[in-house]
Amino acid sequence: YVGPAGFVPRARSSQAISRSQGHAFALRAPLSSAAHFGTPLASRSTFASPVSLRVTNDKEMDLAIQQISMSLASGQKPVVIGLAADSGCGKSTFMRRVTACFGGASKLNPIGRETNTLISDMTTVICLDDYHLNDRQGRKKTGLTALDPRENNFDLMYEQVKALKEGKKIMKPIYNHVNGTLDEPEEITPTPIIIFEGLHPFYDKRVEELMDFKIYVDITPEVKFNWKVQRDHEERGHSIESIKQQIEARKPDFDAYIDPQKNKADCVIQVLPTQLAANDKTHLNVKLIQCKDVDHFAPTYLWDEGSDIEWVPPRSKLASSAPGVGMKIYQKNEKWAGKDAAVIGMDGKYDKIDEMMYVEKQFASTGSKFVGEVTKKMLEYEGQPGSNDGTGFLQTITALKVREIYEGIAKVKVPAQAN
Ligand SMILES: Nc1ncnc2c1ncn2[C@@H]1O[C@H](COP(=O)(O)OP(=O)(O)OP(=O)(O)O)[C@@H](O)[C@H]1O
Ligand SMILES: O=C(CO)[C@H](O)[C@H](O)COP(=O)(O)O
Known part of the structure; x- marks a missing residue:
């Protein structure tokens, strides 16, 4: 047939x-x-x-x-998304939210051995750690960190991102985080959406130019430390002192090579400590910085596009156990790396995800296909880190925007029922 x-x-x-x-x-x-x-x-x-x-x-x-x-349709080229972030910045949950918008479950590439590649029906998520030049032992000899560009093979990264974007299969190396080795390559078959996540997606200009949409996850040092403590101390038993040392050791290279990439992003998810109460280390102020005039990207806005807004929903409609006003939602116009940006933000916490339906309805251009889709998607990740604050809501909006950008570039519709 x-x-x-x-x-x-x-x-x-x-x-x-x-x-x-x-x-x-x-x-x-x-x-x-x-x-x-x-x-x-x-x-x-x-x-x-x-x-x-x-x-x-x-x-x-x-x-x-x-x-x-x-499969890709005949002549169809994959849409390529870049996600830059330091390790331990919450990429895992965010990636699950993004891939879920395209339907089908996400799983590790079933090659029967260690891999960092996540695949689903329509998506492939490639971890750029796989382009480390040396294994862990090799890095000990050079004395460089994995954040240093000299420890990454940008020529191969460029060739392979380009090949995938042209719809060609590649044999990609694997950096094995369990034992620190560079393992036998794995075959990657292009899917309609390919996401490159990791330390340097926008560092090399050739690679950056292949990205159809660039996202940077910007976690302030204080929040990063708190999250590291949560994972590496509370869940993995590392000492607080060793976590501090590890962050300090990475900081110069992070500042030199990773952080500056945020200026090249089309969209930044910024996570700051809350401003609602002094010395509150638990609650977060999360901003979605959306650069204007990016192809196929229509920023999400609250009520009236372009207005500066501060809104505190009544607790009767949005319960919050956070101190102060509980949850403040805002919109403002800012510059991001010299570009005009529309910023939406959420400071504080909501206790019940289903009540976010009320908040969702106040936003326009969310990328959703039906009223309540944002809330529905958040409910699917109930219990995951950030589910009850701005990270959950704004990561979900970003995920829906990625779907919308894909639809705009590929000129196809992803049916809502596939989700
Ligand atoms: N939105 C969030 N709110 C609170 N804590 C969070 C959030 N996102 C992540 N965390 C914390 O940070 C830890 C690291 O998150 P995650 O494993 O998703 O990061 P990652 O960027 O994928 O890390 P890596 O690159 O090291 O694998 C989580 O275990 C959790 O403790
Ligand atoms: O920054 C990192 C991941 O983004 C890691 O530090 C880097 O990949 C090296 O990994 P490992 O510590 O497992 O050898």
Whole structure:
């Protein structure tokens, strides 16, 4: 069966393609990309032209449908997103929120050994640690940190980001964090969305220019320390002193090579200590800094675009156990690295995620496909770090924006029901 141009299987159901057992089927991904079905991932392939698949039973037909739905359409190029952040800045939850917007569950690339690559039906998340030049022992010899550009292979990074963006498969190295080795490469097949996350996605100009949208997660040193203590001391048993030493040892290279990348970002999620109460180390003030005039990126705004607003929702509508007013929401216009930016922010905490429906309705251009989608998505991550403060809300908005940007560039729609 050769699908006509624009052929889109309606669902995973076998009714979408007529069956003819024991025959060879030539399956072609639709021009308008059928890569939007929430099917579980089995294997993926890229169809630049029709290929033949022998289908002999219902199971194989389902697999073939999955292959079409997860592939790039003929001529379609992946949309490439960059996420820059230091380690321990909450990328894991954020990445799950982003990939979930494209349907299907996210899982580690099933290569049967250590990998940093996360895949889902439509997305691939590649960790740039895989481009470390030396293994842990090698870095001990050079005396450099992994944040130092000299410890990263930007030529290979560039070649491989470029190849994936052109829809080609790559064999990517793996940096094994468990034992600090550089392992045998893994094969990466391009998906409609590819996210490169890590320390240096915008450091090398050639790599930066391949990014369709650039996000920087900016965690202030005080908050970073508190989070590190939470994870590395409370959950992993490291001493507070060793955590302090580790942060101090990384700081010069972080300041020199990682932090400046935020000036190249299109969108920054900034996490600061709360300003609602003095010496409060628990609550956060989270800002989403959205640069204007970025292709396919329409900033989210509160009530009236362009207005400066401070809003304290009544506790009767948004319960909060945080001190002071509990939760303050704001909007302002700022400059970010010389560019005009629309900023929305949330300081404080909300106790019940479902009450955020009330807040969500006050925002426009959230990237949601139906009223309440932001809240629904936040509820799916209840209990994850940041679920009850601005990180949860603003990470979710950013995730929906990534979906919207993908739709704008690829000129396709991701059905809401796929989520
Ligand atoms: N929004 C948040 N609110 C509070 N704590 C958070 C938040 N996000 C992350 N954390 C804390 O920071 C720790 C690190 O988060 P996470 O593992 O997601 O970071 P990461 O950037 O993926 O780290 P790494 O690169 O080291 O794997 C979490 O275990 C948690 O304690
Ligand atoms: O910054 C990092 C990750 O973003 C790590 O420090 C770097 O990748 C080295 O890893 P390891 O400490 O496991 O050898």
